[in-house]
Amino acid sequence: MDNRACLFALGVLTAAALWMPSLPARSSEQAGSKTIIGQTNSLLVDGAEALRAGRIEEGVRLTLEGLKSAANAQDNAAGHSNACAGYVLLKQWAEALNQCNAALEIDTSNWRTYNNRAAIYVEKGLYDLAMRDLEAGLALAPGAPTLHESIRILERNKRLLGRQARKLVPS
DSSP: OOHHHHHHHHHHHHHHHTOOTTOOOOOGGGTTOOOOOSOOOHHHHHHHHHHHTTOHHHHHHHHHHHHTTOOSHHHHHHHHHHHHHHHHHTTOHHHHHHHHHHHHHHOSOOHHHHHHHHHHHHHTTOHHHHHHHHHHHHHHOTTOHHHHHHHHHHHHHHHHHHHHHHHHSOO
16 A cells, blocks of 8 residues: 555544444443344444454455445445445545445544545545545544544645655756
8 A cells, every 4th residue: 555545544444443333332341241232234243343353355345245234324324434444445446435425425424434535535646635524524523533643644645745746846
């Protein structure tokens, strides 16, 4: 993976894999419990866990399969966001963008989706679009460390690009 997307992808993986469909909030006492209340799309959960574990191709496959039977809009949107993150890590940019856009058509309240799509825009050199998505994410989650790190990486990449452009111009 090249410089523009490398660190972004690590943040994307962390952000996307943290989402688990239909799992109730648990207290620290329940953290080790495997009890799940309500219906759970096990394929989406397994896909998220595979992404978190670094089994990206398996995570994308399971997530796409789980999306075929997503029970609600939240699961559907988050599943698309997770698939987007997986495709970013696989450098399959068109598929990643399609998945992020599908997620945002359903739900614009997930900062992780904006971070995922920003990674694609960074890879394509579309820094203004990337910054717009990161700002949208920050409006939703101002304290999210992943978003702040993504902005730092974006700004660094823009500086590096500016230096490279200056070297190409004859003096």
